[in-house]
Amino acid sequence: MNKYILLIISILAFQQAANAQTFEEMVMKSYEYADSGNFAAAEECLKSAMRLEPANSLNYALLSNLGTLQRRQGKLDDALISYSAALGQRPEDELILINRAELFTLTGETDKAIGDYNTLIAKYPDHEQGLYNRGILYLKNGEFLLAEKDFEHIINTNKETLLGRLGYAIFEKARGNYDASETILNYLADKHKDNIRILEERAELYYLTKRNGRARADLNKVFATVKEPSAEMYILRGRIKLAQYEKESAASDFRKAGELGYDKETVERLIKEAF
Numbered sequence: 001m002n003k004y005i006l007l008i009i010s011i012l013a014f015q016q017a018a019n020a021q022t023f024e025e026m027v028m029k030s031y032e033y034a035d036s037g038n039f040a041a042a043e044e045c046l047k048s049a050m051r052l053e054p055a056n057s058l059n060y061a062l063l064s065n066l067g068t069l070q071r072r073q074g075k076l077d078d079a080l081i082s083y084s085a086a087l088g089q090r091p092e093d094e095l096i097l098i099n100r101a102e103l104f105t106l107t108g109e110t111d112k113a114i115g116d117y118n119t120l121i122a123k124y125p126d127h128e129q130g131l132y133n134r135g136i137l138y139l140k141n142g143e144f145l146l147a148e149k150d151f152e153h154i155i156n157t158n159k160e161t162l163l164g165r166l167g168y169a170i171f172e173k174a175r176g177n178y179d180a181s182e183t184i185l186n187y188l189a190d191k192h193k194d195n196i197r198i199l200e201e202r203a204e205l206y207y208l209t210k211r212n213g214r215a216r217a218d219l220n221k222v223f224a225t226v227k228e229p230s231a232e233m234y235i236l237r238g239r240i241k242l243a244q245y246e247k248e249s250a251a252s253d254f255r256k257a258g259e260l261g262y263d264k265e266t267v268e269r270l271i272k273e274a275f
Contacts, residue, residue, distance in 0.1 A: 067100075135150035162195070
């Protein structure tokens with residue numbers, strides 16, 4: 001149960017509005033549908049709740065939840081509208097800023113994602129997740145010094161940080177220092193066994209260094225553990241399968257990544273490579 005759900009339930013218990021029970025019922029139904037994987041029904045419940053009480057002070061959180069449900073259904077334009085509407089009510093809310101930044105990242109709008117993280121970090125200068133995510137985006141833009149600065153900030157703030165060290169592992173991998181990256185990732189994997197992010201990054205490292213068997217082993221653990229693997233993981237597994245001449249299965253992974261919102265041109269190119 002995420003922070004917004006806990007927040008909504010806590011506040012609802014004290015609300016005295018005339019339609020509170022009906023509003024509450026629709027919100028709770030949305031959670032039930034979401035837990036069962038029926039995201040479309042959950043989406044409609046949240047919309048109904050907001051129609052019942054358009055001025056409810058909790059609607060910013062419902063809008064954020066709505067955006068996440070839409071994102072899971074591949075309705076990325078609708079998700080952006082929902083997140084932006086939520087931020088219209090709470091411009092500096094950390095979770096909503098992260099949600100929208102992650103959506104921008106998914107759709108390849110890196111500069112907009114960085115803009116949301118800039119807003120977040122301006123308010124919360126030591127926000128570890130925000131600094132880490134922004135550092136990763138700087139790496140994607142080739143801005144290595146800015147990325148290193150964000151990872152260094154995390155480590156200076158928290159000596160026991162996982163994200164700061166993981167950031168440095170990804171930083172070294174992006175620079176082609178594969179041995180250094182692997183040393184950090186193996187250290188982290190020993191300390192944080194079965195941590196999904198570490199396994200994902202090490203799987204990519206193994207793929208880049210043409211150790212596809214090891215890459216596949218790490219990804220098998222990811223897919224066995226995570227209920228909803230990311231589009232990036234389907235792309236990576238598809239690339240590994242392609243390298244192992246499992247073309248039809250690779251194409252299936254690429255299609256799934258496309259359904260999850262991965263860049264359409266990249267997906268189409270990879271599918272062509274599979275045939």
